[in-house]
Amino acid sequence: MDADHTPLLSNNHSNQDEEEKLSTVKKFGSESRKLWKLAGPAIFTAICQYSLGALTQTFAGLVGELDLAAVAVENSVIAGLAFGVMLGMGSALETLCGQAYGAGQIRMLGIYMQRSWVILLTTACILVPVYVWSPPILELVGETTEISEAAGKFAVWMLPQLFAYAMNFPIQKFLQAQRKVLVMAWISVVVLVLHAFFSWLLIFKLGWGLTGAAVTLNTSWWLIVIAQLLYIFITKSDGAWDGFSWLAFADLWGFVKLSLASAVMLCLEFWYLMVLVVITGRLPNPLVPVDAISICMNINGWDAMIALGFNAAISVRVSNELGAGNARAAKFSVLVVSVTSVAIGVVCMILVFATRDYFPYLFTTSEAVGKETTKLAVLLGVTVLLNSLQPVLSGVAVGAGWQAIVAYINIGCYYIVGLPAGILLGFTFGLGAQGIWSGMIGGICLQTIILIVVTSMTNWNKEAEQAESRVKRWGGSTGEH
Template sequence: MADHSLHDPLLDDVADIQEITSCRVLVKEVISENKKLWYLAGPAIFTAIAQYSLGAFTQVFAGHLTTLELDAVSTENMVIAGLAFGIMLGMGSALETLCGQAFGAKQLHMLGVYMQRSWVILNITCVVLLPIYIWATPILRFFGQDEEIAKLAGKFSLYMIPQLFAYGFNFPIQKFLQAQSKVLTMAWVSAVALIFHLVLSWLLIVQFKWGLVGAAVSLNLSWWLVVLGQFLYIAVGYCPGAWTGFSWGAFKDLGAFARLSIASAIMMCLEFWYYMLLVVLAGRLQNPEIAVAAISICTNLNGWEIMIFLGFNAAISVRISNELGAGRPRAAKFSILVVVLSSALIGVFFLALVLGLRNVYALPFTNSPVVAHAVSKLAVIFAFTLLLNSVQPVLTGVAVGAGWQWLVAYVNIGCYYVVGLPLGFLLGSKLNMGVQGIWTGMVSGVALQTAILTGITYFTNWNKEAMAAESRIQKWGGSVDPPVNGHKASNHKEVPV
């Protein structure tokens, strides 16, 4: 475990530089840091994959009904639920900054208060998002989606409203647990929910022939099982100090807290919407059912791979926020180096895997040889996408741990919406490159964003970031008195900005 006593950041830097004096010491430190990262990343990766798989396996079951039903479920998952997922995950990610830095600063009593504030803000947001679910069909029609796909996707969206509110509770709970490194619990709960989902989906869709209704019932129940399982773990007393019960402090400083939540949501949503809009653009091409199915399969597989690196995202976010909260910038920088190298190596493996299976990797998702052929034509550029997406989520995790949400939001606007999407539309629709053109534009935006985030991370003064950590907690989190037997460190002092 990292030493959480407060040091002078400059002295920390000097000490760490003198400590690593040989390759042997460096290898030892790399191995030690990798153990810390994998302790967090392993369960977080499994959790992310398991929860993403709830929707992905629903698409797999729907794909063996009809192509139209596959398109409807894919469109709802990517566009409507994808919109809500991005907003909820993004707003919940404010807790990665605040809970992580509060934990590093030993202000444990604030973690439960932060989680409850996030519940309030996210569930208000859920109510605001309800019209998107209710009027999904005209919204999709407005963006040029095929009429039959829009109607069926809109119907499925109405069934999925309970999932929206599950998002509102789930993400704050997850960030609360992640900040304390209680990731194994999340993994176990997600594993149970995934098994439950697969069995129930098979019963309702395959055996009982309930079609999309069965898919919706199974998906809604599975998400609420995740929420209730995680909260039960917290409520029975496994987070002492961090959870002291419901508090009126949850309703204090909501404005300041909401501003960081909104910044986090904008940052994350700009990424999720980017992939969502690929499906919308595909719906405007010739043979929209084939184009949407091909894009959906690739984004589905891409999403599974991203879930792996969202595990690294969570791990590096916890490491960065904890170390900055404890005033250890050198440890934060070293964590970044180790996790970027580790994730890039895994990205190379996925690139080789897709190229080796280029003619068969679409078959589990479709019975149509035309769709499978369209997907195989994307293999080279899709493989390069997987390599980029091995590094990009890690850099985003660094940004969240450091509290740079607004900065990354501006970067995402420029890279994705000024460069990526217009280029994809130009290549796909105007130059008749079809699905390949759309995907090429998307990858160009991701590559530019990854390059910019790499530069920002490299040139950051991490000493200043460590000094600003406590003032960020006070500015965006507010102050709540700890309980009588609280765990606030008596030796903690305010770090000047």
């Protein structure tokens, strides 16, 4: 009799295994669809908004070398600094809005956004002197007087963009948390088309030069803000927008602390590769290596927009699921996005390796710069692969509200390990730009490994409980007012 039952049991087992595999594949597919619904438009929006500055830079380059240098330096150093701070402080809203939305506290989203405006507009006022006194600051980091003066003049004209950042990032996080990412994508693409036309008209055709560049770039950023605000005010955002409220000024200190932790976490990542360009400028005969690294950073910037889209998507998924108390769904979401983004990272890395003899000449006519860029392409490929997973794990951290922990990890890995290692390899061992970059990749590697360990050891049930108490503590009870 036992002999008769054995095949039956083994058949049952194999059937169960197959069913489990099928259900896992189904779940993976379903989660993938949810992620791409968020990530697709988020990537598209990030690329469109990144292109605003890049387009202005291209048109300025057609006017003259000094104009190009002025726009490039203002864009990457001054506006880059402000962008990092604003995006970072705004990402505190990702945690709170996402978790409140998951918990069904829809009305709190509008209040959180207003709190974030108060904090970011105050921060923008604090950053104004950096714009006003940018020439001496730029000279301090090693720019020539001529470039510093031109970039400084352009920076003062770009002050409206600073306040547009302060308004834009809270609006984006507010819409993202409700999964209204398509609205942002449509607005961004329309503005980008208008921006291209008016940049050509004002900078090139009418010969306004840098003045035209400033007018179009400021106007484009404010158009994005106004269009998004009109959408929110007209549709009421499904009840998430309930008008202006004095509650925006309540509990500001707790909000400031999370915003600062977010800003530190993101800025440390954002500036890490910017520092690479500055240090390379300290090498003997820096012109060729600086140009080569700038080309690589440009490609890395486009690639980073894909990772930024996944960062936003996973942050929304994790915060929504934790807010709703679905610990297992949050955990599964992390797994799916990690697999997806690493697969994309591998494809991008292969693409960089395959085109390393050709892509440098899209950006330069110089043989020396082309050869140096080809040499650096191996490091670019490795960076692209690491950058596919690392921002996703940062997005998980934002969704779960671990900004302060990640800020400490970033300081240790990037600035205590990576940067000194890069300086040692580049200068002491004489490996130049390749040495500097290799050391810094070591920092990214270490940070990625630590984040993988932290994420895999996370007790997601505990995180869901913390999300519930966070929503209650920061205004969940204000629903009755």
